Amino acid sequence: MYSLSTLTMAFGLTLFAGLSTSIGAGIAVSKRNPGPAFMAAALGLSAGVMLYVSFMEILPTGLDQLTEAYGGEKAGTWALVLAFFAGIAVIAIIDRLVPEEINPHEPATTEEAARRKRLMKTGVFTACALAFHNFPEGFATFLAGLEDPRIAIPVAVAIAIHNIPEGIAVAVPLREATGSRAKAFWWATISGLAEPVGAVVGFLLLLPLMGPATMGFSFAAIAGIMVFISLDELLPTAEETGEHHHAIYGLIAGMAIMALSLLMFL
DSSP states (O other), X not given: OOOHHHHHHHHHHHHHHHHHXXXXXXXXXXXXXXXXXXXXXXXXXXXXXXXXXXXXXXXXXXXXXXXXXXXXXXXXXXXXXXXXXXXXXXXXXXXXXXXXXXXXXXXXXXXXXXXXXXXXHHHHHHHHHHHHHHHHHHHHHHHHHHHOHHHHHHHHHHHHHHHHHHHHHHHHHHHHHXXXXXXXXXXXXXXXXXXXXXXXXXXXXXXXXXXXXXXXXXXXXXXXXXXXXXXXXXXXXXXXXXXXXXXXXXXXXXXHHHHHHHHTTO
């Protein structure tokens, strides 16, 4: 049985990592009037983060788990691919079912209203996808904290670093869509709080049930969800600003930031 101090330390590290999305949200909402260049770069950055982490971290982790579960790389790869596209299918169906109506704070033209609707959906989808992604991250950070703080601390710091641009990605479109800095900030914060929630739920309910197959399928499906959102929501919305190069620069910067955050603690 774990001591109270060990549980507290592990949960504290997980909470720290999750709340770092608030830092990104604070950066996003602190700009008085974020222009199209900032908007394009921030959305591109988020897409870069999500694409890089999906292909370079989440899918390889899922493959390792599924290979172990099914006793071979071939079977594990088939399971990974099926789960990846299942995740894409799920988020695509949700995309079709999300209500289009939102209530802007002030009257807008038809074109402006349509833009705000798209931004609102982008922000909410990003928050939900990142919450799904952060849930197993929180569980993993918490478990590392229970087993070895020397491993858990760099893991928590690395997750915190790459959660900052995630907070920006949630807050920017929601601020533009709603006109409210507070709503944008709290949506981003809530998406990060999925990490400590994942820690608690995982510890209380899932730990006895979580095997390699369950974890592998979960990671692959999450990767599919994040790739779909990057390609269907984030990048198209960034391109709509008319700042193509800023969107691409943001995309590359997001990949570089995520790569650095992973390399720092190899």
